Amino acid sequence: MKDIQDIEDIKLLVNTFYSKIREDDMLGIIFNQNIQDRWPIHLEKMYRFWQTILLDEYTYDGRPFPPHAHLPICKIHFDQWLSLFEQTVQSLFQGEKANEAIWRAQKMAVMFESKLDYLRNNPDKPLLF
16 A cells, blocks of 8 residues: 555545545434535545645645534544544555544544534633634
């Protein structure tokens, strides 16, 4: 297996991962209800996000947390998301960038979960996104 090297590798990772997400018993309904018929737009955004993060090619300029702030998700959802992401990366790639992708996903899950907990426990205090 090779490492993640270019945008085509990113697209393979993202497409494979989200095909698993869409069919997952726990996460599929959440993603499908929120994304609905906008999957091509979402996938394109995810290509740009991971391209920026892993390849240092700055094509993403969004803020990843705000779209997730309203979702009914918690630790079990993040654990499942991470499990599917790690399985996907490990089934397709190996190397420094593959390891970095998993590490960054782990950090993102912790950050998102922390922010969601803060918002739920402090409804009167704004969280700067």
